Amino acid sequence: AAREAVDKKVHVLSGGERNRLALCKLLLQPFNVLIMDEPTNHLDIQSKNVLKEALLRFQGTLILVSHDRDFTQGLCQKVVAFRDGGVQLFLGDINAYLEHLKLDSLKELERQKKNTKADKKESNNEYLQHKIDRQETQKIEKIERKISQLEKEIKEIDFELEINYEETISQPYFFDHYNAKKKKLEVLMQEWEALQREL
Structure with a gap:
């Protein structure tokens, strides 16, 4: 053999x-x-x-x-x-x-390394999640500022319509501008609601 x-x-x-x-x-x-x-x-x-x-x-x-x-x-x-x-x-x-x-063994050393990597990965994930949350919050705040500005502009137009309807609607493209603002406000509100659900 x-x-x-x-x-x-x-x-x-x-x-x-x-x-x-x-x-x-x-x-x-x-x-x-x-x-x-x-x-x-x-x-x-x-x-x-x-x-x-x-x-x-x-x-x-x-x-x-x-x-x-x-x-x-x-x-x-x-x-x-x-x-x-x-x-x-x-x-x-x-x-x-x-x-x-x-440590008692090389296996324990390997486990320690894996745990360290897992902790580091978890820490990185937490950092990324925090970063994403912060970005989402900033988006929401930006949209809220736009909504606030549009609501103010629409309120001013509504007030003008109340006190001087004929003169206000006689302005060129009045209804186009007015409806565009209301449509934009509606879109921003939908975006705001979607972002709130994600948080």
Whole structure:
């Protein structure tokens, strides 16, 4: 069975087998800097242990991106954390880093990040809602000023009609202007009611 595994072509290998093959090739090269991104993905426990043993013997610099706490323990002497839009360097291993944050696990750290993002999103949503409400209020106030002005103008015309009807209606385009003002007032009232319902 072992002989058959050795003779397998690369294209028939599973994802995990391809990863193990790539790691073997990598570890056989004389590098002094090794950058690995989630190297334990698709690896079984035995393969992870073999990889960790090989990396512990590695004499160069290892830069490791991993969410596997057990795997990183003993491999890393520094933790670079990307938090709150910045980069933090912590001298010590992952356990010391979590202890420093008063957290029990990387999952708890991830949850904390998600909660922070959710709080930030909620805060942004509240800000946007407040901004929208303020804009709506400003629109309503603007419409109310226009309504007040139109009502005043229409009231003045009505007063003129009461005291001097014939002379008032004899003015050129009187009824066109008068009806246009009343129509505009009606439209503004409808807009005002619609905006009030949205608030």
